[in-house]
Amino acid sequence: MDTHSFTVAIDGPAASGKGTISKAVAAHFGFAHLDTGLLYRAVGRRVLEGVDPLAAAQALTAEELAQGDLRTGEIAQAASKVAVIPEVRAALVDFQRAFARRAGGAVLDGRDIGTVICPRAEVKLFVTASAEVRAERRYLELSSKGADVTRDQVLADVRERDARDAGRSAAPMKPAEDAVMVDTTDLSIDAALDLAKSIINKKLAAQN
Template sequence: MKENLIIAIDGYSSTGKSSMSKIIAKNLGYTHIDSGAMYRAVTLYAFQHQYIVDNKIDEQALITNLSDIKIEFKQDLTTQKNLTFLNGENVEADIRTMKVSKMVSPISEIPAVRDYCVALQQQMGEKGGIVMDGRDIGTTVFPHADIKIFVTASPEVRAQRRFLEYQQQGKDIPLVEVLKNVNERDYIDSHRTYSPLRKADDAIEVDNSNMNLEETVNKVMEIINSKK
């Protein structure tokens, strides 16, 4: 098998896709690309420019100005973590808020937004040597990816994980609200007409409901090593 693989990791929200993908990319000496952060950045941009008001999206205004959006990933040299930059500004914390989480699925439903982000993802990963996580990496972005993983877990487990993340960040968001958001995002992501979330026919499913991050990483690394 070629050296610079394209590894696609898809799955539901709060399954730990990004966390495991970062570790796996580091283990392999690859670049990690968090495609979900791109959609979150577009959502934040829409809020910043009042294209989202009272949960209603001005799609035409957003589409017209998509070319003004520049998304970059840079590594924090101190923490070694990837940071998301929107038009030159570090927005890593801003894109992880519940406000953005509530609107990122409706924003990502817009075909022009998906086309914009998919083109950027393909450009970033065309040379291989990447681990990219998202919702449609193995089905739309890189349908011929060398290795495809689909990660799932029960909604309750995923909501608990996100709830604990918010608590660690000092955000007091009720668990019931987090679970509601998880279920809503699942439905929207899986039922959208354009590039819905689904397991690719040749993807290997990993249910990490009863696994921690380390165990999940080990499981996925076993799969990757078996394919080399």
């Protein structure tokens, strides 16, 4: 292994807190960060514009990940739908794996990082929370942005997306066998971050 590369794989369902934890961990350790969900959101956005899913995945550029409108509910649902297509997932694997082994360390968050993309990652975390808690977080986030949604509607969307992500034939969402579970249902973000940092610090110390 390249002694300058260190991969942290963080998986989990929507609104579990994995994105917040991933960004904070990357900033703390000076690692690069990739929200792999943005890859599928960018593809989903192109599909909503009428582009073929596989063509969109094969032509994806880093610039498309920086577009500011990828966080809408419509794009999230489109992303979840294209993510079940095996050919789309395969087209995006190389992009993710190259990022993961870059010099200086990398944090990737998604739904199949520890199981498929980076099965040899030095650290694997699976961040989760109850569907009700995650739906409330997402409802507050969407409401604060002016979205016209109800709590029941958001909870239904969360459960539908969970079922699709966990039930797909290609790289279903599930914890890696050696992943550490981080349940944020009753855990503050600071406590979850402290746990993640502790796990990573131990692994880094063991390598040095």
